[in-house]
Amino acid sequence: MAKIHVTTTINGEPMEYLCEPNDTMLDALRGPLGLTGSKEGCSSGDCGACSITVDDRLICSCLMLAAEAEGHELRTIEGMAHGEQLHPLQQKFLEHAALQCGICTSGMLVASDALLRKNPDPSEEEVRFWLAGNLCRCTGYDKIVRAVLETAAEMRGEIKEAAQ
Amino acid sequence: MADIRYVAPRSLDEAIGAFAAAGSAARILAGGTDLLVQMRSGIVKPGVIVDIKGIAEMTDIEETADGGFRVGAATSGMALYEHLRFGKVWPGVLEAVNLIGSKQVQGRASAGGNLMNGSPAGDSVPAMIAAGAIVTVQGPNGRREMKVEEVPAGPGRTNLKPGEILVSFALPPRPPGSSDAYLRMIPRTEMDIAVVGLGVSLTLKDGVCTAARVGLGAVAPTALLVEPAAKALIGTKLDDAALEKAAEACRAACRPIDDKRGTIAYRIKTAGVLLKRTTAIAAKRAAGK
């Protein structure tokens, strides 16, 4: 099989890699790109642990071919913090104990971030339905939802935009 | 091991060329939310993957001069949601497309992929049937149109000819007083395949239903257009007797199976329940117009 050479942008950085035609984007992230923050829980789009955004759209990276990334802008969990500066969601997850084993956390944070970019003032119900595609078996979701709601409130109260 | 190729054509002609040339070894890639799962589990082993998302006609949403819509077959649910007008005119079709999977899946999944996957339970299909959608397909022998309810042939199969690609859905202009709705029964609140799915599109004039279409999914080898249910609604004020008659028509139309998602008896009962609820929502929306 001839490998495909892909040039793309991930977390604001130009990146390139080789992939098989039937590799998923998750395979590419965790393999040649060494970005293991996105996790593989099911490979069938049912658990959300592999969530990333492509051109600002939230997707499961296990449901996208690695070859499709050509020319697009991807964001993964690795791009959420900026050096030592955590994204408010990441900080709130820590403060609220909104994670236990941590395997769902990357996907949960990427999905939550996508929600708040679209809807800065979600209700509890909206948060819950938005995150329905992110399975968590440890927390029962309670503290995750609280962390997202409190982050949203805090971010609405801030005057300055978070760093890009 | 078999070779596999990935191609991303920029024009429909190029796509048809590649698709037809590879014959049964080819698969169209839109959102990939069915194809990649099937590839991973080994059910499907394509020789050529034809990614059609680079073709404008397949991902555009266009309002036609007569007030209808033309929606590219590979348009994602999210893109449809973000369109400023589509959801106002066709809230039922929009909610049906956006009940497929999770938000992540909706970022990729399309009504075209949903229809072409041929699952009897595909959420968008009953709503498209109720809407009276006409699909445009194109193949080596040219372009043609089909009623959307004519597309499904059975579980996993469609009535498109070899080499044909689904291009777009055309939704008709809406007379005033029209709206639609889609409901499905799933055991959880999200993420499940529909145990029963039901779409209703109707027009009300002075409280009387002057037009209606009912699409019913997951209760037969294909999604169904249930004409007797629509007939039972048309000309009535959607009173209890009319709704019960339409519900009975839906129950009678069911040819379901017992499987890991539901029993025959449960599906039949639920079809009737959903008819009443979906009609009520569509009517409320239509009255607001």
Place this chain on the structure above:
Amino acid sequence: MNLVTNNKWIGQRTIRPDGMDKVTGRAQFAADTTMPGQIWGKILRSPHPHARIRSIDTSKAEKLPGVKAVVTSRDIVDFTIEKGAVMLGIQDMRWICRNVMARDKALFPGHPVAAVAATTEAIAAEACKLIEVDYEVLPWSIEIEDAIKPDAPVLHEFNKFEGKPSNIVGRLEHKKGDIAEGFKQADVVIERTFTTRPVHQGYIEPHACLISVAPDGKTTIWSSSQGQFMVRAMTSMLTGIPQSDIRAIPAEIGGGFGGKTIVYLEPVATLLAKKSGRPVKMVMTREEVMRATGPTSGSRSTVKIGATKDGRIVAAHGTFYLQAGAFPGSPIRGAAGCSFTPYDIPNLLSEGFDVCSNRSKVAAYRAPGAPIGAYAVECVMDEVAEALKMDPLDFRLKNGAKEGTKAAHGPTFPRIGYIETVEAAKASPHYAAPLGDGHGKPRGRGVASGFWFNAGGESSAQVNITEDGNVVVTTGHPDIGGSRAGIANICAELLGIDYRRVSVIIGDTQTVGFSNLTGGSRVLFASAMVVTQSAEKVIQTLRERAAKIWNIDPEAVKWEQGAAHPASPNAGQFPPLTLEELAEKAPAMGGPIGAGVQLNTQGADGGFGTHICDVEIDTDLGIARVIRYTAVQDVGRAIHPGYVEGQLQGGVAQGIGWALNEEYIYTKEGKVDNPGFLDYRMPVCSDLPMIDCIMVEVPNPKHPQGVKGVGEVPLVPVMAAVASAIYNALGIRFYSLPMSPPKVSAALDAGMKQAAE
């Protein structure tokens, strides 16, 4: 033992030490690890539920380009049946050996039969297809009632029950008093039979490992497991490599809940690595996890409870049949031993039966056996209370176990917190709140209690002071619930320093002393004990160092707020010596400051919980939703309240799934029909309400911080609480789980038909 009551860090919601890595995606789970030259392993699995393996021909697979090694059961050390049990903890290695790879018989679809390592996953998978296995297909049974029929196909021919070959492979009983006499005194007797389906622990991270074996046998294992020492021991026993040559490193673990307390992949990957000379990585697919690991038992229980008209339980009898799967070992101990334990019952017989059948071998799942038994007992308790016209919580108070009650499983209770949980439930805002208007959907409320043994067991820790005056704590148990956070709080408290100066890490088998599994709700209990003793030794050293500097007796030195002080004005006027100062002086003052302790910790007490559940039912569709939930639990001491609440909330969520939608569904061919997250329906975020927690603290007097295990109790009462709530809403009792929409709908229709007649 001094109970620590100082509250600077204990009881605080600190940021967990390992949290930063987890929210940035940096945490290394087993599948994230890599080694140079690594290749991939894949397992060939039996398609048949029951088959004799006549021969295996791997020659074609071995010839495929890219294949580096092939393993069959011939490569695995045998633990012969005839030689008798070889126990490692509660696991019999004869069964683990055969579960890791089938020997003469395949006993479930998915049972490993052979394995291949190759340069890519795709080649390894292709090679598996080239392995030719000659099976003699045999009849099979999966469900308990089928497996115990007289003519049922027997999985283990050597096993006899009541003189005949049988699939009943074990029995235990707890007895107290005389139930025949007891029932004679009862005014109300309720007897019911309950069934539950197998459910999976549902951890989001599939099993994974990466293993390298050097030519001299030195083995390095990264794996997702609840016990690196268990991994080392089981791998050693099955491969023949001595334990001292195996370094088992616990990667961060993405959920376990008991399902990762045994090995599946590690011995196989080790042999592949040994044979190929390359590191071998193996990661299960979700489908493999669902087909071939865990789940917990399906069950059939009959419970009979008798009470006098003034509400005293006089007798109880429970018979619990639990499905073990392919090999003996279902958790009858939990079902028979825990289910009646919240109550003081003078006459009791509790029996458990272990039943083998052709499905995957059962694995532990959060209070193994207890949720199954509690579902049955707590539902009958609800019916007895109703027959007596007593409030269900008052009925439990009247019969609640207390200090001095003799539990059926043997011990006489010391000071326990059960009554306190019931009282707290009664006094809770939830219990006082009206159910509210369901707008056409009936609502109902149910309550239930539960108990789990908890455990102590072996633990090792080291507390070392760094040269710059901070602390590194090495513990021995994988952290699945936030134990590192609790340990950091305790250590900071003891040393009187800011908790951010404490680093807590989990050692591997070569860097920390023997520590038993993460399970049994024991990690914080056990590791806190050894960390406390280590810290006390460190403090003693620090006092001696200060004493030397001040030229006074160490007894005249006290340690407070991170520094040594003279204990009284008589000892002298010296400015305090901080931890940093003493650390800096350490080389000149006698050397490194640190201590390690290894113990078989004792004094663990069982835990109790009482839950309140509100449901709302869409009766036309049969869909029940939990709309409010409160979990009350006696937690001993909440060292880190956030992570204690997390255990309660997580257990409740699992129980709601078990009650309403989770179940293993089999095809007519005996295979799992729903081996994925689409149709194995675990609760998603929108399915659940907020889960309120009330933590009752009755400190364990035998523990330095009063800790009791908390992780498992939360799952025990849930299914009964949900079932009783549904009864309260609909007037229909469900004696089988899950209470899924088609079942609820059918029961409602049947009820309506009865009413119409």
